[in-house]
Amino acid sequence: MPASPEEAALDVVPNPQAGTLYLTRFTCPEFTSLCPVTGQPDFGHLVIDYAPDQLLVESKSLKLFLHSFRNHGAFHEHCTVYVAKRFCDAAKPIWLRIGGYWYPRGGIPIDVFWQTGDPPKGLWIPDQGVAAYRGRG
Secondary structure, three states: OOOOOOOOOOOEEEOOOOOOOOOEEEEEEEEEEEOOOOOOEEEEEEEEEEEOOOEEEOHHHHHHHHHHHHHOEOOHHHHHHHHHHHHHHHHOOOEEEEEEEEEEEOOEEEEEEEEOOOOOOOOOOOOOOOOOOOOOO
């Protein structure tokens, strides 16, 4: 396991469907990082949607990259956007969006969203399927 997100490698493989517009989704419902202020664990649900071009991100390397945040102190906003930008640097997708749905600490859930730009025309983009946090009730 990589010691930090900076040390983690995101491996890519050739896209066997290059030239076909489609969407791939990675979901990490148990993403964990550390609060940089308190050192306590933060838990999030990440959903990465991307339209690949020539390269695909290899899923095991993505898993190891995401797990490298477990001992990494950073705010929700940084973790979410950093994951997306590293993904883009590695795979150079046609389009990418990420939703970071963070569980509350201190009573405030934080959701973070980022995308590379407007989605390509004709790309089917399903809802990310993560309900807003409602607490008990």
